[in-house]
Amino acid sequence: MLEIRPLADSGHDAFDAGAQLAPYLARLVRRAPDALALLKADGPAVLAADAMKQAEAAAGLETRDEVMAALRQAKLKNHMAVAAMDLSGAAPLQDITGHLTGFADLAVDAALQSALRMRGLKPDGMFVIALGKMGAFELNYSSDIDMAIFYDPAVFAEGVPEAGELASKVVRDTMGLLEEITGDGYVFRTDLRLRPDPGSTPPAVSTQMAEIYYESVGQNWERMVWIKARSCAGDMKAGERFIAMLEPFVWRRxxxxxxxxxxxxxxxxxxxxxxxxxxxxxxxxxxxxxxxxxxxxxxxxxxxxxxxxxxxxxxxxxxxxxxxxxxxxxxxxxxxxxxxxxxxxxxxxxxxxxxxxxxxxxxxxxxxxxxxxxxxxxxxxxxxxxxxxxxxxxxxxxxxxxxxxxxxxxxxxxTATRGNLVFTGVDDDPGTVETLKKYGFSDPSRIIATVANWHRGKTPATRTERGRGLLTGLLPELLEAMSRTGEPDTAFTRFTRFFEGLSSGIQTLSMLANEGTLLEDLVTTLAIAPRLSQTLSRQPGLLEALVTPSGQEYPPALSREADFESQMDEVRRWQNERAFLIGHRLLHSRLPAQQAALAWSDLADHCVQLMAEAAAIETARRYGPQPGHWSIGALGKLGGKELTAGSDLDLIIIFDAEEGVAGEAGHWFTKFAQRLITAISVETAEGSLYEVDMRLRPSGRSGPVATSIKAFDRYQHEDAWTWELMALTRLRPVAGDEALGQRALEIARHAIIHGKPEAERKTDILDMRRRLWKERPPRGDWDLKLVEGGLIDLEFVLQQAMLLSGKEDCVLPMVIDAAETLGEEGALSADEVETITSSFTFLQSIQQIQRLAVGAELTADMFSQGLKTRLALATNCETFEDLEARYRAVTTAISSLRCKKIGPLATD
Missing domain, CATH: 1.20.120.330 (Nucleotidyltransferases  domain 2)
Known part of the structure; x- marks a missing residue:
């Protein structure tokens, strides 16, 4: 084992040898010649005693300047004496550190007593607790001194209301006497950050507040700090009583x-x-x-x-x-x-x-x-x-x-952690800063400060010791998982939002600790899918569904006795869980995009069915028995079973009144339709289900929200615009009377096939596409719907083919089914069918992930690296660059097909 060898036998000779090597010791020779003379004459022990005596006497000096000068001169003497003892081997380590600490005790007490006297106060009820190395008599040669200063509000300053303010002023004065740099240097650098919750408490902490803090959110690392605690200045007996009071916190049987x-x-x-x-x-x-x-x-x-x-x-x-x-x-x-x-x-x-x-x-x-x-x-x-x-x-x-x-x-x-990950104490641990930098975090201090606040119980999840313990155990794995996403800053910010939104963290933290893949899944979700991350932040309880599914894969049976609002909330709770599970499985490659579209659509179908049932019950309760039958038809993405995360529902409500009550029936079904829209779209404590769009009903916004089957028939055959018939190709009954829904579907298909001459329809479709291009340009390169060669072009080609096919059997709501049927009937060539189906599958794969993750059309430079990787995976591309190349090829192919079938977008 390495030995520390003395430089000389005598303290003076050892110090002289040290001064030849250490610039600071050489400066001591020049700054304290009297001390050097005493060292030569009487040795380091006498010089050390003289330094202690001078520090103690400083408490009785009159002016601030006198106190400061005396303490600084004493410090120079003490440093010379200790260096001489240490370098000569005249004293063992424990005596060296003990002497450094003893001098610190005297200096702190002298400074505190002077500060109190200068403000006309007594030390009663105010005391200094030495912590860390100072508490253990283990100060190093140039040590900061760790302290916490407390006051008893019932005793200090005779219990006046402003006792706390006065105590903090005394502390600031005391620290100034010790820390301020003058021509004689300084006495000690001081650190008060080991006091309870240093970011939120004044320099002097009341004993009442401290007791509450340690009883409620005191941490294990603080218990280890308090192992070394001792009263060192001020009202020593009050300090000893305080330490005794904290004994159950520090030493648990x-x-x-x-x-x-x-x-x-x-x-x-x-x-x-x-x-x-x-x-x-x-x-x-x-x-x-x-x-x-x-x-x-x-x-x-x-x-x-x-x-x-x-x-x-x-x-x-x-x-x-x-x-x-x-x-x-x-x-x-x-x-x-x-x-x-x-x-x-x-x-x-x-x-x-x-x-x-x-x-x-x-x-x-x-x-x-x-x-x-x-x-x-x-x-x-x-x-x-x-x-x-x-x-x-x-x-x-x-x-x-x-x-x-x-x-x-x-x-x-x-754990695979490499390097420090320490979030205890008060300073940023240098090793932890380096580790976090290696993990890719741009601001390690922000991470350290946030985690430290969690450990101090400043979020509900960590207000219990068990919660703090679970968090400590998870942190290395959690931060590594964030690093692996390629977006560690984003992942941490969103995890913070999620974590601080938990009302109680024990269950969630336990799940993350015990379920091997759950933590990785959660962090990845938060990093690359802000939309899903917002959902989790609002409803963190959804995380439990990943490991303890409720078993309600199928929709709940609504209780007819429950009130309308309760039924709405029940369906929302079920939908929230199912939607989250679909999104999570899609994001983590456990559900292909095409199956996800069907899953979203089936979920919406069930919700419409449940809410329609509830709306019918409520309407009958308020306005009497149902006067006929109703059917709800889906259009747009829901009609085509192409729903994505966050999609609106395009709905149409049709009714068939009983004989003799047609006028009254209209009022009843209008009320029913309004309640249905409310049931689906209104925000409750459990959130909302979907936005509802009724603009595709006959006469659009000016038409009634519920349309009779006769009016529907008349409008589609006599008044519907070509673009309305195009939209009608996606009609699919989803709820209500099956026979009525089938009648509506037959009417729609007949109207789609029979009507205006082919040339007029083609002109309408080209004009409609050009107007849409002009009035609704794409919002970015990755606006999959509106970009040239995107989904709108694909739908226009397919819908025109249906309108011109002359066969009702060719009118189908789902893209793949419609394209293949049109190919079988000769309305599209085999190459055209292949272009449509493969392009749709590719774009749908992108859109499903894109809408889930970011909920908007963006430019590629706004995609996170994690999202780019996930998009490439969803489309079976090696890299995102390969995906971009394929995207350009697909949109070019669709654009060419649209030019061939419909015409160019430019009008010149």
């Missing part, structure tokens, strides 16, 4: 499974896979890197926090004392304990010498060989290469023992 799993998961996130190259790095971070000081501290603290509730003798603040206790308890092998203890002392010794170079709070060995050689020499080693190897060996031993911690649990929950 019985830790449940989720708390233990959370502690183990925190460990898994820290260097969960360390490569040999990491340990061979000659410029490692000796604190945070693999095999570093933090791993030793965590090795001890995790076992203390798990077992210390039952075994009070494990509750040591100091790392090495805690390690010895674990060895004595039989929890750690004696040889392992000895190696870790030696490694800790070596790493801390090197850390001190790194910081002696420039008085900087750094733990990284310099990259430059010249600077690293200085550190090696400060450690008593002339051979840099040998020193580097020895440091690497020490770190390798530490990392080996650290990785063995919870090794069995690690094997049960293997």
């Amino acid at each position: 019985h830790m449940d499974y989720w708390a233990i799993a959370d502690v183990q998961a925190i460990k898994r996130m820290i260097n969960s896979q360390t490569g040999a190259s990491d340990l061979a790095d000659p410029s490692p971070d000796l604190k945070l890197g693999p095999g570093g000081i933090r791993e030793i501290e965590f090795f001890v603290q995790t076992q203390q926090i798990i077992m210390g509730g039952r075994n009070s003798f494990l509750r040591h603040k100091k790392t090495l004392k805690g390690l010895d206790a674990l060895v004595a308890a039989g929890s750690v092998d004696a040889a392992v304990g000895e190696e870790l203890s030696q490694a800790y002392q070596v790493l801390r010794g090197i850390e001190h010498r790194i910081q002696m170079l420039e008085d900087q709070q750094t733990h990284r060995l310099p990259k430059e060989e010249e600077a690293r050689t200085r550190v090696a020499k400060l450690c008593g080693h002339e051979d840099l290469a040998g020193f580097d190897r020895a440091v690497s060996e020490v770190r390798a031993r530490v990392n080996h023992h650290y990785r063995d911690l919870f090794a069995e649990e690690e094997r049960k929950q293997e």
Whole structure:
């Protein structure tokens, strides 16, 4: 094991040798000549005592400037004394760190007492808790000091209403006395971010608020922080009472499974896979890197926090004392304990010498060989290469023992995470920042801050310890899954929206933890399908349908006793789940596009049937018995069974009144139609079903919402425009009286085939296509419907062929069926049928994914990489570039066919 060797026997000679290597120590010689003289005359112990005495006396000085000067001069003396003791080997590590911490205690108390006195306040009820290394008497040479400052609102400032404001002012004054840089430098850099919820709380936290915080959302990493807590300044007795009050939070006699799993998961996130190259790095971070000081501290603290509730003798603040206790308890092998203890002392010794170079709070060995050689020499080693190897060996031993911690649990929950993923503490962990950058996240600090807020219970899903534990365990896999989407920032943003929308996260987090593919599916969905992601954000409970389907694959039977609104909500709940499942299966290649179109359409058919039944019951309840029969016909995409995610429903409502009640029947069926539209389209607490479009009914918007069969017959044969007959080719009865629906279909087919002469119909169709091109241009290159050679062109070609076929059997609502039948009847050639059917299948495959994912027509540069990959997969293309080439070829073929059959779009 590497040894830290003294530079000389005497403190003065060792310090002198150190000043030749460390610029900061050399500056001390120039800035504190009196201290150097005392060091020469009486040695480092006397100089150290003098520094302590000066720091303590600073509390009684009158002015702010006097206090600041005295503390800074004392700090220079103390740094000189400690360096002399350390470099000469005159004191062991625990004495060196203990002396640094003792000086910090005196300096903090002097600053606090001065700040209080200058505001005319007493320290009663206000106290400083030392945390981290300061709490454990383990400060390093140039350490920040971690503290949390509290006040009892009933005691401090005699309990005045503004006690909190006064306490925060005192804290700011105190920190200024310590941190402000003057000609004499500074005393300590301070860090108050280990207080409860530092982003939302003032510098001085009331004891009442702190108690509530730790009882409700205190985290396991905070419990580990509080292992080292001690009262160090101010009202010491109040501080000791506060620590005693928190004892049940820190030391739990019985830790449940989720708390233990959370502690183990925190460990898994820290260097969960360390490569040999990491340990061979000659410029490692000796604190945070693999095999570093933090791993030793965590090795001890995790076992203390798990077992210390039952075994009070494990509750040591100091790392090495805690390690010895674990060895004595039989929890750690004696040889392992000895190696870790030696490694800790070596790493801390090197850390001190790194910081002696420039008085900087750094733990990284310099990259430059010249600077690293200085550190090696400060450690008593002339051979840099040998020193580097020895440091690497020490770190390798530490990392080996650290990785063995919870090794069995690690094997049960293997993770492929490479690098740090740490979201505890208050600073952005440098290793975590690097890991997140490698994963493709553009702003790692945003990710870290968001996750930290989740851990603080700032979203309902993590307000329980179990929720926080589950989240901790999921994070590595979750972030890796986001990276694999190719859109990690987008995936994280949408996951945040989804996760923070959960009313209670235990069930969802448990599902994600226990279902192997569910997490990957969820993240992919969120990354590439914003439309589906919005649905999940509004209704996160839908996720449960993926693993625990309700069994309601078929529509519910409506209760006739239930009121209209209850029936509407019941159908919406069922439809939401079914629609989500269809979309999810389509997105993840578990449902081909053609089958998805049929599934969406069947779902809509069922919803129309259910809501029509409910509307008929409600209308009869309000307006009396049904005076005849009704039928609902589907047109457009629903008629052709080509529905996509978010499609409107084009509907037509036809009725046949009983003899003698024709006038009254019209009123009844109008009310029925209005209720049906409401039942389908109105927004309730459960959402809406579909937008309903009734513009294809006879006379369009000016016509009645429900049309009698006689009026329907008369209009289609006498008044319908050619474009209306084209739309009518897609009529398909979906609900109501079957015989009436069949009559309507027969009327439609007869009107489609018989009517205007062929030449006039062809002129109408060409004029209609040109007008549509002019008035509704495509909204992007990937507007599959309106782009030249897109679905509108394909439909026009097919519908013209039906209108001109002369055969009612050729009028069919579904594209493939109609094209093949027209081919069999000779109305289309075999090549034309092939062009239509293959082009339709290709475009439908794109449109199904596109509408599900983004819900709009876009240009290709607006597609995410994940969506491009999914579109290529859906169309059996190797790459998106292949898809683009095929898309151009298909639209060109359809455009050519339209020119041949109908005419060009240009009128010149």
